[in-house]
Amino acid sequence: MNHRISLLRSCALVLCAATVLPSLAQAQDFPTKPVRIITPFPVGSGPEGVVRLVADKLSRAWGQPVVVENRPGGNGFIAIDAFKRGATDGHDLVQLDNVHLSAYPHLFKKLPYDPKKDFEPLLPLFKTYFFVTTAADSKYKNVGDLIADAKAKPGKLNYGSWSIGNPVHLGSALFDNVAGIETQHIVYKETSQLYTGVATGELAYALGSSATAGPLYRAGKLRFLAVAGPSRLPAYKDIPTVAEAGGPAGFEVSGWTAIAAPKGASKAVADKIQRDIEKALAEPDMREKFLSFGYEAFTPTRDQFTQYIQSESVRFASIIKKANASLD
Secondary structure, X not given: OHHHHHHHHHHHHHHHHHHHHHHXXXXXXXXOOOEEEEEOOOOOOHHHHHHHHHHHHHHHHHOOOEEEEEOOOHHHHHHXXXXXXXXXXXXXXXXXXXXXXXXXXXXXXXXXXXXXOOEEEEEEEEEXXXXXXXXXXXXXXXXXXXXXXXXXXXXXXXXXEOOOXXXXXXXXXXXXXXXXXXXXXXXXXXXXXXXXXXXXXXOOEEEEOHHHHHXXXXXXXXXXXXXXXXXXXXXXXXXXXXXXXXXXOOOOOEEEEEEEEEOOOOHHHHHHHHHHHHHHHOXXXXXXXXXXXXXXXXXXXHHHXXXXXXXXXXXXXXXXXXXXXXOO
16 A cells, blocks of 8 residues: 555656656746737836836846837737737736736626736736825815815816726725715826816816826926825925825725736746846846836736735725726
């Protein structure tokens, strides 16, 4: 009997080695050809700029070209479709954000992708918090002023975003809910039009990141009333949190983007890609880029990130239900 058990254990070890060793060898050789990172973000945008820096560092580390392919538009579905039709061994990657992975499943009755079956989220690239922005010459000096005016004029004030279901729209809907106010949502075609609308007074306010609203803020056209984060940002130490500015305590609106591999990629290859991107993100010039964009490092483990995506999904589901938002 002992001999039989020993024999079975030996067979199991052989089978395990037969499975694991080729996978490890594949990871050591990866990549064997150019790698493509497909992004739904347009050229020149903050998220796209970060992924291009990462791609350049990976190219040098891997000795293979790492090409960033922009496929903007269509709620990110154009980029996702290209990714799904690509290589499944890790040579095709995709950049996604919290909306694609956590919000859209609650906004669409039917998606052209399955967040759990089509992607293996490897790691986030960064996290960014949003500011409450208004015109530079606005009568609102703080968030308390904005809330007071909205309560005095129910349904009369408006805010904007560039589409339904993005973090700015859903974050603003959450702000209405926790502040006990009612405002109107105005959708703009482009982010540049949105923040110009804030600067000219067409909108009472809008949420904006350092990358999107920052240029008009630095040009003196916008005022940042507060940051919707747990603390003040290092690059904007003079901007208070929402709670410090007279708004609801604990109000946070953040966005993040991540790199995902196909589900078909081996664990060893996925682990290698993750490790090498982590090394790229840790380099000093990346930290400088983050500071200029108002981004923060966001470094959970793979398991922690998976759990975080799920918690974000639960949070978005609640916000979307309260906002009665839908894209079908």
